[in-house]
Amino acid sequence: MFSRRLSTARMPLRAWAVSGLSLVVLIAAIGPVSAQEEPPMLADRVASGELPPLAERLPSNPLVVEPYESIGTYGGVWRMGMRGGGDNALIAKTVGYEGLVRWDRQWQEVVPNLAASWEVNEDATEYTFTLREGLKWSDGEPYTTRDIEFTAAMFHDPEYPANSFINDQNNPATVEIIDDITFKYVFEKPNGMLMDTLASINGTMAVSIPYHYCSQFHPNYNPGAEQLATDAGFQSWALHMEDKCAWGWETSRWTNPDLPNIYAWKITEPLSGTAARVRWERNPYYWKVDTDGNQLPYIDELDMRVSESLEELTLLALNGQIDFQDRHIATNTNQAVFFDGQDQGDYRLGSVVRSVSSSLVLQLNFNHDDPVKQELFQNRDFRIGLSHAIDREEIIDVVFIGQGEPFQVAPRPESHFYDEEMAKQYTEFDPDLAIEHLEAAGLTEIGADGIRLMSNGEPTRITVDVIAALRPEWIDILELMQLHLADVGIQIEINNIDRTLFYDKRPGNDYDAQVWAGDGGLDVMQEPRYYFPSGAESVWAFKWQAWYTGATPEIAEEPVDWVKEQMALYTQLTQEGDPDVREDLMREVLAIAKENFPVIGVSLMPDGYYIARNNLRNVSDQLIDAWLFPQPGGYDPQQWYFE
Amino acid sequence: MLGFIISRLISMVLTIWAISLVAFAIIQLPPGDYLTTYVATLSASGDRVDPRVIEALREQYGLGQPFIVQYWKWVSGIVTAGDFGQSFEWGRPVTELIWGRLGNSILLEGLAVIVMWFVALPIGVYAAVNKYSLGDYLATIFGFLGLAIPNFLFALVLMYLGYAWFGVVMGGLFSPQFEGAHWSFARVLDFLSNAWAPVLVLATAGTAQLIRVMRANLLDELRKPYVTTARAKGLPEWRVILKYPVRVALNPLVSTIGWLLPTLVSSSVIVSVVMNLPTAGPMLLRSLTTQDMYLAGTLILLLGVLTVIGTLISDLILAWIDPRIRYGGE
Numbered sequence: 001m002f003s004r005r006l007s008t009a010r011m012p013l014r015a016w017a018v019s020g021l022s023l024v025v026l027i028a029a030i031g032p033v034s035a036q037e038e039p040p041m042l043a044d045r046v047a048s049g050e051l052p053p054l055a056e057r058l059p060s061n062p063l064v065v066e067p068y069e070s071i072g073t074y075g076g077v078w079r080m081g082m083r084g085g086g087d088n089a090l091i092a093k094t095v096g097y098e099g100l101v102r103w104d105r106q107w108q109e110v111v112p113n114l115a116a117s118w119e120v121n122e123d124a125t126e127y128t129f130t131l132r133e134g135l136k137w138s139d140g141e142p143y144t145t146r147d148i149e150f151t152a153a154m155f156h157d158p159e160y161p162a163n164s165f166i167n168d169q170n171n172p173a174t175v176e177i178i179d180d181i182t183f184k185y186v187f188e189k190p191n192g193m194l195m196d197t198l199a200s201i202n203g204t205m206a207v208s209i210p211y212h213y214c215s216q217f218h219p220n221y222n223p224g225a226e227q228l229a230t231d232a233g234f235q236s237w238a239l240h241m242e243d244k245c246a247w248g249w250e251t252s253r254w255t256n257p258d259l260p261n262i263y264a265w266k267i268t269e270p271l272s273g274t275a276a277r278v279r280w281e282r283n284p285y286y287w288k289v290d291t292d293g294n295q296l297p298y299i300d301e302l303d304m305r306v307s308e309s310l311e312e313l314t315l316l317a318l319n320g321q322i323d324f325q326d327r328h329i330a331t332n333t334n335q336a337v338f339f340d341g342q343d344q345g346d347y348r349l350g351s352v353v354r355s356v357s358s359s360l361v362l363q364l365n366f367n368h369d370d371p372v373k374q375e376l377f378q379n380r381d382f383r384i385g386l387s388h389a390i391d392r393e394e395i396i397d398v399v400f401i402g403q404g405e406p407f408q409v410a411p412r413p414e415s416h417f418y419d420e421e422m423a424k425q426y427t428e429f430d431p432d433l434a435i436e437h438l439e440a441a442g443l444t445e446i447g448a449d450g451i452r453l454m455s456n457g458e459p460t461r462i463t464v465d466v467i468a469a470l471r472p473e474w475i476d477i478l479e480l481m482q483l484h485l486a487d488v489g490i491q492i493e494i495n496n497i498d499r500t501l502f503y504d505k506r507p508g509n510d511y512d513a514q515v516w517a518g519d520g521g522l523d524v525m526q527e528p529r530y531y532f533p534s535g536a537e538s539v540w541a542f543k544w545q546a547w548y549t550g551a552t553p554e555i556a557e558e559p560v561d562w563v564k565e566q567m568a569l570y571t572q573l574t575q576e577g578d579p580d581v582r583e584d585l586m587r588e589v590l591a592i593a594k595e596n597f598p599v600i601g602v603s604l605m606p607d608g609y610y611i612a613r614n615n616l617r618n619v620s621d622q623l624i625d626a627w628l629f630p631q632p633g634g635y636d637p638q639q640w641y642f643e
Numbered sequence: 644m645l646g647f648i649i650s651r652l653i654s655m656v657l658t659i660w661a662i663s664l665v666a667f668a669i670i671q672l673p674p675g676d677y678l679t680t681y682v683a684t685l686s687a688s689g690d691r692v693d694p695r696v697i698e699a700l701r702e703q704y705g706l707g708q709p710f711i712v713q714y715w716k717w718v719s720g721i722v723t724a725g726d727f728g729q730s731f732e733w734g735r736p737v738t739e740l741i742w743g744r745l746g747n748s749i750l751l752e753g754l755a756v757i758v759m760w761f762v763a764l765p766i767g768v769y770a771a772v773n774k775y776s777l778g779d780y781l782a783t784i785f786g787f788l789g790l791a792i793p794n795f796l797f798a799l800v801l802m803y804l805g806y807a808w809f810g811v812v813m814g815g816l817f818s819p820q821f822e823g824a825h826w827s828f829a830r831v832l833d834f835l836s837n838a839w840a841p842v843l844v845l846a847t848a849g850t851a852q853l854i855r856v857m858r859a860n861l862l863d864e865l866r867k868p869y870v871t872t873a874r875a876k877g878l879p880e881w882r883v884i885l886k887y888p889v890r891v892a893l894n895p896l897v898s899t900i901g902w903l904l905p906t907l908v909s910s911s912v913i914v915s916v917v918m919n920l921p922t923a924g925p926m927l928l929r930s931l932t933t934q935d936m937y938l939a940g941t942l943i944l945l946l947g948v949l950t951v952i953g954t955l956i957s958d959l960i961l962a963w964i965d966p967r968i969r970y971g972g973e
């Protein structure tokens with residue numbers, strides 16, 4: 001029998017047995033909370049009877065959050081800035097990171113959150129969760145397994161356009177309710193990655209749609225739902241539902257202040273196309289407490305300035321009018337300004353570790369329509385030649401002011417998958433060696449203009465697509481690379497295009513090469529796009545990934561053997577319940593990637609920074625920034641406070 | 644005069660129809676559609692979307708339909724129900740989003756136009772009458788400076804100085820407590836206390852241009868014999884100048900009123916982004932980059948309508964101030 005011990009080091013706990021379950025499980029639970037004082041902001045409303053007293057609002061076993069430095073004090077407004085459109089992720093990362101489980105602050109272990117405990121059956125097809133007892137939505141309604149089931153039903157509904165692990169076509173999940181607080185996710189095939197998924201930001205998908213509020217918009221639950229949608233001016237109930245009860249972190253989730261949530265703060269001024277601010281106030285029913293039993297959050301309100309102007313946000317931060325922020329304004333170019341302004345603005349800088357490995361990844365199109373280029377790009381010697389021709393030290397000095405080190409696309413040094421050899425192979429700047437490898441790849445002839453000729457007599461000219469708007473330094477890096485590669489007789493043309501076109505070219509297979517950042521430096525197992533063709537972001541082998549995922553069979557092409565071996569290993573990995581075995585399998589995938597060297601990296605992504613006002617306490621000195629492990633949400637901003 | 648107005652109105656309707664067609668075609672020109680942009684944005688943040696979900700959305704939004712069908716849906720909605728379609732990004736009817744923004748634009752840019760005219764015309768007249776005087780040279784220098792400094796740079800410098808000297812961050816049009824409030828006297832005062840900076844920025848380049856045009860026009864007129872005649876008849880100097888040559892010199896200025904609004908809206912996009920002004924410019928920019936086509940199309944269409952109306956107004960004013968035009972048709 002296979003059982004899991006939960007990491008409970010950070011919370012006082014006592015063993016707590018669940019009757020009716022046969023598996024051995026250790027559950028983190030909290031003793032009854034001693035009588036606590038009301039947060040001052042809510043005291044009046046409790047006194048007037050508008051709100052029930054604290055003890056009735058908290059679950060019987062609230063989650064105890066250990067403060068980073070010290071127990072805090074209540075009050076204050078946390079000011080930050082966001083862009084108007086397309087910035088729903090900022091809210092998700094700041095407020096919305098609440099799932100059944102979460103990552104600890106080191107991004108190492110899965111710890112309880114909405115679920116107090118869980119257990120997994122031996123072949124990882126059944127996951128049983130026990131919710132905290134007495135959880136409530138922000139409007140005071142009980143949070144039960146009914147909500148989990150309803151959320152899953154929405155994902156399974158083909159008309160409700162959202163995707164998550166629940167409706168993954170390869171291995172969908174069904175929900176079985178056991179009682180009000182116990183339920184099971186049941187899978188047809190083993191799903192070894194479920195806990196990782198649930199602990200990531202994607203896990204918020206599974207818990208986000210309240211039955212008592214949202215069922216009125218669905219015709220299965222309310223016969224009048226279609227009429228309701230028509231009255232509200234929507235063409236279908238599905239569009240109405242999306243507008244009122246969006247999944248996970250979709251923008252319209254932040255535009256509906258009536259949608260009950262389970263976050264530390266609830267919306268008072270929603271996001272909209274015309275909003276100047278998004279405001280939040282404390283959720284009286286929030287289900288986390290500090291180690292003294294005080295209800296969190298400490299900070300009463302959030303005030304997010306909606307601004308299209310990064311200049312305005314930068315000045316606000318310099319002027320001390322932003323309490324915590326890293327997104328948007330903490331750029332390379334602003335760093336010196338922010339460093340100098342610390343005294344005047346009364347803020348400090350903290351460091352942010354990026355989960356990205358290489359600052360730029362050059363992905364040559366292995367599935368090129370031109371057979372000559374296809375053969376050349378698939379030639380390992382060619383890629384090694386290119387890699388040796390790049391003067392990485394120069395790029396680091398010029399573009400990153402000396403920050404970083406030569407690095408391939410490989411796990412970062414902080415990761416336990418780190419393999420120095422893999423990270424450093426072929427990073428040495430050696431034009432002679434480069435030429436040797438290029439000649440080994442068949443590029444022996446040199447044309448009139450000094451460019452090496454491919455086997456069809458055409459010059460080796462590679463067009464590299466890049467979105468400069470996304471990361472301005474990409475263009476700087478590419479321009480240096482262009483000079484380096486020209487020295488060994490390879491011409492690259494930099495093609496700066498818009499994001500939409502960048503994506504549009506993929507299914508049409510209309511590109512030589514594309515660049516992106518090295519995702520998967522820390523989230524190695526969850527984001528293996530450069531280690532093998534795992535999904536649509538594996539641009540270097542777009543047809544092979546189609547073969548693997550099955551999402552777009554019309555362009556799929558059978559991969560070469562080493563890739564198929566990796567795919568088989570990774571499939572095995574996703575179905576494996578034992579974390580140690582999973583790691584071993586991942587190491588095998590990485591070893592094959594190291595051997596075959598599919599994509600070319602440049603330098604290790606330098607650390608970023610965040611800005612926090614000096615009176616804002618309990619903020620971790622170093623944050624890890626990744627999509628799957630969102631920050632600052634992953635660092636419990638509920639326990640931040642103002643001195 | 645009536646026939647003049649009627650023929651103008653008929654051509655106006657036809658122009659607006661043509662604008663709607665062109666506007667809708669233009670926003671469809673870039674590769675992909677709103678959903679491709681949406682997928683790209685999600686991917687940039689590390690998120691992924693199932694292609695099936697995108698297909699379902701494409702169907703719901705009607706994005707797969709042919710151009711003519713989509714256009715007809717849009718235009719018939721506007722004509723029959725005043726419905727400009729939905730904004731994909733915000734899931735809201737376009738009309739709910741744009742009126743506040745357009746109102747701010749018209750208010751702000753209207754103010755900028757008024758300031759421009761009030762500052763530029765007297766200076767232009769002064770510079771022309773006192774040609775090559777110290778005042779003329781000063782007006783010329785400041786005029787050219789205003790013309791040469793890009794608006795957005797001026798805005799940035801103003802913002803930086805505001806921060807460095809006064810510890811104030813300029814941005815937006817309202818103080819926090821008035822952002823969501825209804826119009827009241829206090830809100831107007833608050834608006835004015837915030838709007839001076841953008842108005843100043845928006846007005847500088849235009850002012851410089853107006854001064855130059857006014858000066859040149861008036862110089863041409865001042866040389867003409869009727870001015871000498873008026874002087875010889877003993878009219879006071881200010882009357883000589885204001886009653887005749889200035890009126891004539893205004894002609895070319897008035898005839899461009901129609902273009903003034905759209906020029907201001909489009910030239911103010913960057914300033915509005917830099918200073919975070921809740922005007923139509925940033926919304927247009929954003930909707931174009933996300934290919935939120937009904938929102939973008941509506942904004943372009945309305946800007947077109949504004950231009951057409953502006954042209955009509957300038958025609959009417961021209962007819963009013965210039966008897967040659969007024970009687971020309973009869």
